[in-house]
Amino acid sequence: xxxxxxxxxxxxRLASLLTWSLAGRxxxxxxxxxxxxxxxxWTSSYAVAGVVGGALTLGQGVAGPxxxxxxxxxxxxxxxxxxxxxxxxxxxxxxxxxGAFPPxxxxxxxxxxxxxxxxxxxxTQIGRAVWPRITQGPARxxxxxxxATLQELMFVxxxxxxxTVVAVLGPRTAVLGIAGYAVLGxxxxxxxxxRVGLDVPPxxxxxxxxxxxSLLTVPGVLPSVLLAMCLVGALVSTDLVMVAxxxxxxxxxxxxxxxxxxxxxxxxxxxVVGGFAGRPRLALRLLLAALGVLALVPALPxxxxxxxxxxxxxxLLVGGTAIAPSFAAANSRLSELSxxxxxxxxxxxxxxxxxxxxSLVLPLSGGLLDRSGPAAGVACAAxxxxxxxxxxxxxxxxxxxxxxxxxxxxxxxxxxx
Numbered sequence: 063x064x065x066x067x068x069x070x071x072x073x074x075r076l077a078s079l080l081t082w083s084l085a086g087r088x089x090x091x092x093x094x095x096x097x098x099x100x101x102x103x104w105t106s107s108y109a110v111a112g113v114v115g116g117a118l119t120l121g122q123g124v125a126g127p128x129x130x131x132x133x134x135x136x137x138x139x140x141x142x143x144x145x146x147x148x149x150x151x152x153x154x155x156x157x158x159x160x161g162a163f164p165p166x167x168x169x170x171x172x173x174x175x176x177x178x179x180x181x182x183x184x185x186t187q188i189g190r191a192v193w194p195r196i197t198q199g200p201a202r203x204x205x206x207x208x209x210a211t212l213q214e215l216m217f218v219x220x221x222x223x224x225x226t227v228v229a230v231l232g233p234r235t236a237v238l239g240i241a242g243y244a245v246l247g248x249x250x251x252x253x254x255x256x257r258v259g260l261d262v263p264p265x266x267x268x269x270x271x272x273x274x275x276s277l278l279t280v281p282g283v284l285p286s287v288l289l290a291m292c293l294v295g296a297l298v299s300t301d302l303v304m305v306a307x308x309x310x311x312x313x314x315x316x317x318x319x320x321x322x323x324x325x326x327x328x329x330x331x332x333x334v335v336g337g338f339a340g341r342p343r344l345a346l347r348l349l350l351a352a353l354g355v356l357a358l359v360p361a362l363p364x365x366x367x368x369x370x371x372x373x374x375x376x377x378l379l380v381g382g383t384a385i386a387p388s389f390a391a392a393n394s395r396l397s398e399l400s401x402x403x404x405x406x407x408x409x410x411x412x413x414x415x416x417x418x419x420x421s422l423v424l425p426l427s428g429g430l431l432d433r434s435g436p437a438a439g440v441a442c443a444a445x446x447x448x449x450x451x452x453x454x455x456x457x458x459x460x461x462x463x464x465x466x467x468x469x470x471x472x473x474x475x476x477x478x479x
Contacts, residue, residue: 079260086183134404
């Protein structure tokens with residue numbers, strides 16, 4: 063146990079590369095929050111803030127495969143620099159709009175947000191496409207697990223930092239700070255890639271020269287993308303239910319506490335499972351994540367009234383231990399199944415699917431929440447998570463795929479959770 067971590071420690075400059083990869087995307091977790099405060103303060107309408115935030119998210123999602131394709135074909139440093147400057151300029155424009163236009167000018171903000179989202183720097187896609195180039199077998203699985211675990215923590219830390227800046231300095235300063243950080247973080251990641259010689263993408267695989275079929279037709283890629291969509295949709299829906307339940311209790315602060323407890327459980331699970339050698343069982347991990355959500359159903363109204371925050375917190379802590387391992391296994395399997403020269407595109411499709419998953423599942427679970435209470439909303443989320451586990455059964459092992467590689471050759475095929 064923990065042999066993979068010892069192997070990771072021996073990879074030159076990995077710590078710097080992983081740190082900058084995560085730093086290059088930390089701002090994403092707080093951008094929507096800062097923008098919502100800015101637009102709501104300008105227009106006095108949370109509905110308009112939702113439209114502008116939705117436009118930013120739509121731009122990010124629609125352009126995911128395009129950004130990934132660009133990452134597969136262009137030097138990473140050039141792409142990160144160009145996209146971060148364009149993204150930062152867009153956020154700068156959004157920050158200055160309230161001083162230049164009356165509230166009725168909000169459609170300009172929606173259009174600008176849509177364009178800005180298209181230029182989101184592809185640090186996530188580039189990072190996940192790079193890991194198989196520097197690690198193999200159990201070490202690679204551990205690296206994806208560490209990344210997924212730290213990203214979970216980012217989704218706790220990022221919004222807290224953003225909310226603090228909004229409270230102390232105002233939403234405009236927060237948006238301007240995010241714009242500057244997006245450029246600095248992306249440039250730092252670009253320099254880290256150049257230092258380790260990973261700036262240039264791998265050449266096209268010889269077997270695929272002269273023909274360029276859709277990546278989604280590669281065996282296993284489409285179900286891998288769809289299961290990520292279902293998993294994120296389920297988790298975001300559960301988050302919504304927790305916010306609604308805390309608000310109904312008259313204690314909205316509980317939503318943040320429960321979210322943090324969930325993240326702690328995910329962190330513990332990720333750090334422990336990352337130390338296991340061998341190939342993970344993707345379907346099993348996703349099933350455990352789904353059961354963790356399903357376990358909340360009998361602990362919520364109307365099935366249990368009054369509900370106990372201690373019981374809910376305990377379920378989230380235990381159930382959360384499967385989240386980071388599930389993401390890690392899904393990301394690792396997608397990287398294995400995709401041709402080496404198209405991994406950026408694969409994670410671009412995943413990014414688009416994740417955006418779509420939130421957009422599709424949230425209205426469904428929200429409607430059930432309104433009509434039948436928190437238990438129904440979580441039951442919907444659990445059903446979507448179970449669908450992710452079923453989709454995992456359609457994902458083959460990369461070692462059995464012609465398109466997937468000789469890269470996996472040294473991996474230990476021992477099954478683990």
